[in-house]
Amino acid sequence: MTVEQKKKSHVSNTFKLWSVGIVFFLTFFHLYAVYAYPGVPIVSDKVLLATVLGLVVYLWIQELRDRERLQAINLALIKAQRQLERAEIDTIATLVLTEEAKDPYTRGHSKRVTRCAVETAEELGLAADECRMIERAGILHDIGKIGISDNILHKSGKLNEEDWIAIKKHPRRGVEILEPLKFLSRENEIICHHHERFDGKGYPDGIKGEGIPLGARILAVTDTFDAMNSKRPYREPLTEDIIISELKNNSGSQFDPVVVGAFLKLLRKKPSLWEQD
Numbered sequence: 001m002t003v004e005q006k007k008k009s010h011v012s013n014t015f016k017l018w019s020v021g022i023v024f025f026l027t028f029f030h031l032y033a034v035y036a037y038p039g040v041p042i043v044s045d046k047v048l049l050a051t052v053l054g055l056v057v058y059l060w061i062q063e064l065r066d067r068e069r070l071q072a073i074n075l076a077l078i079k080a081q082r083q084l085e086r087a088e089i090d091t092i093a094t095l096v097l098t099e100e101a102k103d104p105y106t107r108g109h110s111k112r113v114t115r116c117a118v119e120t121a122e123e124l125g126l127a128a129d130e131c132r133m134i135e136r137a138g139i140l141h142d143i144g145k146i147g148i149s150d151n152i153l154h155k156s157g158k159l160n161e162e163d164w165i166a167i168k169k170h171p172r173r174g175v176e177i178l179e180p181l182k183f184l185s186r187e188n189e190i191i192c193h194h195h196e197r198f199d200g201k202g203y204p205d206g207i208k209g210e211g212i213p214l215g216a217r218i219l220a221v222t223d224t225f226d227a228m229n230s231k232r233p234y235r236e237p238l239t240e241d242i243i244i245s246e247l248k249n250n251s252g253s254q255f256d257p258v259v260v261g262a263f264l265k266l267l268r269k270k271p272s273l274w275e276q277d
Contacts, residue, residue: 026051085181092143117215117219119266120263137194141219144173144174148169172204174191193213196212197255237276
């Protein structure tokens with residue numbers, strides 16, 4: 001609200017208070033006159049009624065104007081808040097993409113996972129706000145890997161037990177990084193649980209079935225899909241037949257069968273999802 005708007009609002013509110021006081025005073029005075037001086041027309045009923053109605057109409061008009069002004073200010077604040085949130089997400093996402101760009105094998109991973117996840121969510125008929133939430137979670141789902149040594153992330157050989165312990169910490173580490181951004185609380189749940197398994201054998205909490213947030217179940221499928229469809233230091237991308245077979249074979253154990261079904265249907269409809277950047 002500008003200074004001028006504040007001044008107008010202050011004057012208007014003051015006048016409204018005076019108007020209410022005048023209405024009460026005139027009403028009280030008229031009742032007193034009728035009681036104290038019966039039969040003496042000190043104030044005409046018509047004049048009193050016209051005055052009171054005029055003040056009431058004025059107050060009603062002012063209330064409508066104030067409501068419109070408050071609604072406009074509220075919309076402006078909501079827009080500014082969303083822009084600020086978007087800027088914060090974009091800043092953090094840049095860190096993720098910068099980290100991925102250092103490794104040719106993971107470059108573009110978060111964008112591809114996010115695209116597949118959002119389209120799967122739409123295929124499942126999720127609402128627009130749910131799809132936006134999954135989009136934000138998808139872009140940020142691997143932010144916890146920023147604190148993991150490059151020697152582990154880019155290791156060409158098999159990971160040992162110590163390496164896996166470090167890797168399995170990244171979902172919770174991601175939540176810790178994003179925790180100050182309170183508006184990402186639902187996204188944090190997805191990020192925290194995108195490595196859970198439908199049968200309860202995943203990490204970090206070992207929750208299962210529909211106890212896993214739907215967004216996390218979607219990311220679990222699209223994250224694994226992109227990993228199998230991408231080149232790694234130790235192997236070439238898996239063939240389409242093998243990837244589809246792996247998704248089907250792990251449906252109901254590692255993955256939510258409903259999500260797998262929707263994603264496989266999506267792959268048939270949009271072959272471009274197989275393409276790498």
